Amino acid sequence: MWKLESGQAKTWGKGAVPSTIFTPPILCLSLRELITPPTYLKADCDNSKRFIEYLLEREDVKEAWLEHTEHAFVAGLADGTLPLETFKYYLIQDYLYLVSHNTKLSGTDVDIRQFHALTTRKSASIVTHINEEVKLHLKYCEEFGVSKEEIESTQESQACTAYTRYVLDIGHSEDWLALQISMLPCLIGYGEIARRLHNDPNTEREGNRYWQWILNYVADDYTEAVRVGSDLVEKHAVRQSPNRIEELVRIFVHATKMETGFWDMGMEGNV
Numbered sequence: 001m002w003k004l005e006s007g008q009a010k011t012w013g014k015g016a017v018p019s020t021i022f023t024p025p026i027l028c029l030s031l032r033e034l035i036t037p038p039t040y041l042k043a044d045c046d047n048s049k050r051f052i053e054y055l056l057e058r059e060d061v062k063e064a065w066l067e068h069t070e071h072a073f074v075a076g077l078a079d080g081t082l083p084l085e086t087f088k089y090y091l092i093q094d095y096l097y098l099v100s101h102n103t104k105l106s107g108t109d110v111d112i113r114q115f116h117a118l119t120t121r122k123s124a125s126i127v128t129h130i131n132e133e134v135k136l137h138l139k140y141c142e143e144f145g146v147s148k149e150e151i152e153s154t155q156e157s158q159a160c161t162a163y164t165r166y167v168l169d170i171g172h173s174e175d176w177l178a179l180q181i182s183m184l185p186c187l188i189g190y191g192e193i194a195r196r197l198h199n200d201p202n203t204e205r206e207g208n209r210y211w212q213w214i215l216n217y218v219a220d221d222y223t224e225a226v227r228v229g230s231d232l233v234e235k236h237a238v239r240q241s242p243n244r245i246e247e248l249v250r251i252f253v254h255a256t257k258m259e260t261g262f263w264d265m266g267m268e269g270n271v
């Protein structure tokens, strides 16, 4: 994030008139950076590829992405073999995860620029959707015999805490786009997993108690949230320098590993 160095503050004119002179970030970029298109728009790339597509096809992203989207937990949802207690524990933690994102990212208890921006810009749709998902989740938990009281008396797992605090940390220490990228695996991952399982003829439908989970994430409201969130990232990604893209990719990979950690936590039970 760009901070005002103490040496940058200057008094302007006579008396105590304002002001701090802020060095715009653009001055700190080299000319080369400014005129070089982002790596994924270079001549040797297929320019029609959008940023997210480019991201997911990168060798250094692919492995982490597959580990998350094709996790054993996901396979257990697809064929219905995931033990019920495992799923219930995951569900509780997922609720705590969503609530944590919801309250912390909605700007209600964090007063920093990015979070205000999140609630006031269109990107709020991501947070708004989380809001919706929280409500849905409670109903879904009930169907599995998990009450609100049980959820609220359960401690957050380490994986849950690590993930939500990582996103918060990016929000505090980086800028708005970095925050969006740190939430991108969360947004697009479940959408991609559910779409794949939904289209796969080998997925158990009848008699699979987790089929509804798949349906939840192919539902219109979720796919719409994915579309809006993705479009927003696309819009801003084209304006980033190559160095910045590399930084964002690192954030994306880290957040993806946090998603995998969340499934691991689900499989391993109470950690």
Ligand SMILES: Cc1ncc(CO)c(N)n1
Binding pocket: 094, 097, 098, 133, 185, 186, 187, 189, 190, 259, 262
């Ligand atoms: C851990 C996790 N990632 C993504 C989603 C989708 O919003 C979710 N509910 N939980």
